Amino acid sequence: MDFKTALDTAFNASTQFHSFEKLSTFLDPSIIDEAFFEAGVATVRKRRLPLESVMWCVMGMSLFRQESVWNIAAKMDIALPGKAPLVAPSAMVQARQRLGTEAVEQSFKKMAKHWYQQNKFETWNGLNLLGVDGVVWRTVDTVENREKYGSGSTQYGDTAFPQIRMVCQMELTSHQLISSAFDKYKSNEMVLAEQLIEDTPNHSLTMFDRGFYSLGLLHQWQKAGEERHWMIPARNGLQFDVLESYSRVDKRVRLTTTPQARKKFPRLPNEIEARLITKKVKGKECRILTSLTDAMRYPSDEIVDLYSHRWEIELGYREMKQTLLNSEYTLRSKRPDMVEQELWGLLLAYNLIRVAMTEAASRKGIWPNQLSFSGCSSAVVAFLLTTGLTSPGKLPVLYENLINQLTYYVLPTRREDRSYPRCVKPKPGKYPAKKKNASQLN
Numbered sequence: 418m419d420f421k422t423a424l425d426t427a428f429n430a431s432t433q434f435h436s437f438e439k440l441s442t443f444l445d446p447s448i449i450d451e452a453f454f455e456a457g458v459a460t461v462r463k464r465r466l467p468l469e470s471v472m473w474c475v476m477g478m479s480l481f482r483q484e485s486v487w488n489i490a491a492k493m494d495i496a497l498p499g500k501a502p503l504v505a506p507s508a509m510v511q512a513r514q515r516l517g518t519e520a521v522e523q524s525f526k527k528m529a530k531h532w533y534q535q536n537k538f539e540t541w542n543g544l545n546l547l548g549v550d551g552v553v554w555r556t557v558d559t560v561e562n563r564e565k566y567g568s569g570s571t572q573y574g575d576t577a578f579p580q581i582r583m584v585c586q587m588e589l590t591s592h593q594l595i596s597s598a599f600d601k602y603k604s605n606e607m608v609l610a611e612q613l614i615e616d617t618p619n620h621s622l623t624m625f626d627r628g629f630y631s632l633g634l635l636h637q638w639q640k641a642g643e644e645r646h647w648m649i650p651a652r653n654g655l656q657f658d659v660l661e662s663y664s665r666v667d668k669r670v671r672l673t674t675t676p677q678a679r680k681k682f683p684r685l686p687n688e689i690e691a692r693l694i695t696k697k698v699k700g701k702e703c704r705i706l707t708s709l710t711d712a713m714r715y716p717s718d719e720i721v722d723l724y725s726h727r728w729e730i731e732l733g734y735r736e737m738k739q740t741l742l743n744s745e746y747t748l749r750s751k752r753p754d755m756v757e758q759e760l761w762g763l764l765l766a767y768n769l770i771r772v773a774m775t776e777a778a779s780r781k782g783i784w785p786n787q788l789s790f791s792g793c794s795s796a797v798v799a800f801l802l803t804t805g806l807t808s809p810g811k812l813p814v815l816y817e818n819l820i821n822q823l824t825y826y827v828l829p830t831r832r833e834d835r836s837y838p839r840c841v842k843p844k845p846g847k848y849p850a851k852k853k854n855a856s857q858l859n
Contacts, residue, residue: 443769444472444524448531452523458516466490466512468520474509475521475762476769480798482743486513492802518754521761526616528765529595532772533618539590539784541723542715544622544646546589548730549613549629551606554581554599554760557751565753566601578747581760584609586617589624589729591775591785592736594768599760607631614641622709624727625649632674633682636689639708648724651693651704666695667717669710696721699836729786736790737767770794777823792826 446469453459453468466474470490477489484492487506538545555578556562562579569576583599584606596616598609607629617623619642625635627650635647657670670693679685694705694717705724709715738746741763750756771785774793778785800819804812 443772444528445531448527449524452527453520455523456517456520458520466508468516471509471512471516472521472524472762475513475516475758476766477801478749478759479741479763479766480794480801482741482745486510493804513755513758516758518757518761521758521765525594525761525765525768526596529593529768530616532593532768533588533595536591536593536772536775537779538588538775541622541719544620544644545618546723546726547586547595547617547621547623548589548727549584549586549610549623550626550727550730550734551582551584551609551628552734553602554583554748555579555746556581556748556756559751561753562751562756567603569602581756582606582609583760584613585730585733585764586613586623587730587733589726589786591771591778592729592733592790593771593775593785594733594764597764599757607634610634611637614638617642617645619643619645622646622648622723624724626727627652631678632672632689633678633685635708636685637682640684646708648705648707648709648720650724651706655693655704655706657693660690663712664717667712668693669712694720732786733767737763740791740794741767770797773797773820774823777820780820781824781827783827787828788823789826789828793823796822796826 449469449472450459458468473493474486474490477484477493478486481489481492485506486509490509540546556566558578563575566579566581567575568579580602581599582602582604583597585597586595587593588595595618596613598612600609610625610629611634614637617638621644623638623646625647630649630652635649638647639645655672657672659668660671661669663669669690671688671690673688674685679687690710692707692710692712694707696703696705696718698721703721703724705721707720709720738744748756748759750759770790770793774788774790775785777793778788796819800815803815
């Protein structure tokens, strides 16, 4: 057999399975098919761009930020064989519209639940550490996007780009997303957080930012399952009655709900019990309100220190915007339905990388957030690019090599002594400042 014949044989063998079929290591095909069925887009018709391949293309919009959608389909080799070597750009647009938004949303939610149940995370006193916080995305300035989502405004009018407000729930030791909800820019984050209650896992402790203080939301969060605890900084001027003092800085308190809150949340009682813990951190007094009322099981000193982990979700947002999107903060889609599809694809792509990092960290015996996201994401993207030229039989070995490679991207130990206090910007003047020098004033 000459070299040319051997090369043709190897190439034909490698193309018996297409890239989206080879990538089942990352996305479970049965779960994706279930998501397509619930979204009402499942079909037995075989197209050159099946829904599975379009799904990978939507995720590739975040993984390959510098490439067009058409180039992404060509790079990942996700189209079935046809007369033309490449698919037309218009075919990709039509394929995205055929896939729709709900199919990608259901795929993200089902895969996020599957990945969370599949992996074992570090716990604190038997509770998984979760975080909830908001983030804002901006879209292309089109009439449809501005009507759908709105934007911020100043005294001079609306800001330059329409914006979307999103609230996510994240497992803090691995940065894996559990659920998400988003709406127009002027929507309330607490209202969006209510949509996350159903997907919150049991035996968990969710840390909220100060802006999520709502007794109705917190009570509903706690009562929706088994051991679904919450933690939030106490606001200034908090009114409470002390029921029991465990120490000078640790008290079990009673909080009175308002008639407005009881009207919005019918199951909210007139009073709820919580635990108020006070501690000085770097010379500043911090007060934490939590549902962890068992003082024997949950020590007060550990609770206040535990709240510092809430910042991990902020780091996760930074990884999405600066690393995945390459600091190009404006989403590329121009229609509201395609914008939402792109957002769900972004969250799914981020989780895909984080799941691989979780597997690598478990072999190393460290937390997944101790691995470099930029280094690991580059390795995962490089792996995805090579699947089209790799025979299916070699993929398990290459995936094993990928996981071993990720174990080398260990970050240095975080320095607790580093301090970056927030600076207050000066208030802008009412009138424009004169910038003429002395010679121009004569």
